[in-house]
Amino acid sequence: MTSAAPSPSSGRHDVLVIGGRMDADRALLTPRGELVRGCADTLAEKLAQLPARTARVDLDMSGVRFMDTAGLRFLDVLRDHGRRRSVPVTATRWSGQPRRLLELVGLDTTDPLRPPRRGGAPTPSPPAPHGTDRAHMAEEEIEQLRQAIAARPVIDRARGILMASHGCSSDTAWRVLREASQLSGTGLRTVAAAVTAGAGRAGPRPPEEVREALATALARHLP
Structure with missing residues (x-):
């Protein structure tokens, strides 16, 4: 089953579709599209549909091609779900423009839900090699x-x-x-x-x- 974000205006050409499957008690979710207005609600609906036995939620973000600041609310929803259910949650495999936005706001590009290093500083991105x-x-x-x-x-x-x-x-x-x-x-x-x-x-x-x-x-x- 998939969940799709409603188109917020007639100018929108992409929606966020969240596919996924269960692997024992682990939910593997695969968002595809753009993290823009409405994406957090789409994720909340998808998470609410997960079986009660779900003990872990992992998101593969490689299919997300654009993200604006609404994507940060998407991450908040995922983080809050993990806290409420006391289950591990991850959002990995970022690339392209969404990864750049994570860098811009100082989040860990490997997994922005990863706890920061001791002292509160976010894990820095590696320096440019050339x-x-x-x-x-x-x-x-x-x-x-x-x-x-x-x-x-x-x-x-x-x-x-x-x-x-x-x-x-x-x-x-x-x-x-x-x-x-x-x-x-x-x-x-x-x-x-x-x-x-x-x-x-x-x-x-x-x-x-x-x-x-x-x-x-x-x-x-x-x-």
Whole structure:
């Protein structure tokens, strides 16, 4: 059985679906989609459906492709469930943008539910292994993440336009926007706003550097 988050607005193109199975008295849950508004309620419903004999809950987060700050509430629900039922809970195998958000807020990227080290400090992420260039790239990516969270509504609309115009997936549309931002040296919010405005008949054409960056990104990510 799976649980799915309701679409909070007509601009949403992805839902969170939580699949899973029981392995003896251990629940293995597999969220797929995005941790956005409504995701905590979806998890709460799924946890409430678990058999009474459940003695452990493990979440494989590898299928989660985007997370905003609502995803932190998702983790709170899982943590509270473990405390109320006195059972171990984990959320592991984070990757991509959700992992970056965990880094940004100082949580353990291996398992953000893991208790912090003595003294209250979170387990630090390992340092970039290839010097200042790699560190600088990480800083740029985190800054883009901050912009993405703040500009989520306009980015959602831009992703929807790209998906409808080019028949691509939500993940691909996100990569196109992010790469166009990098190539043009323009903020992610600005790129998304240009895509949205350019889709209207009377909308202004995006700046030339943004158009060129979008064309390059689309050529790279679409067949």
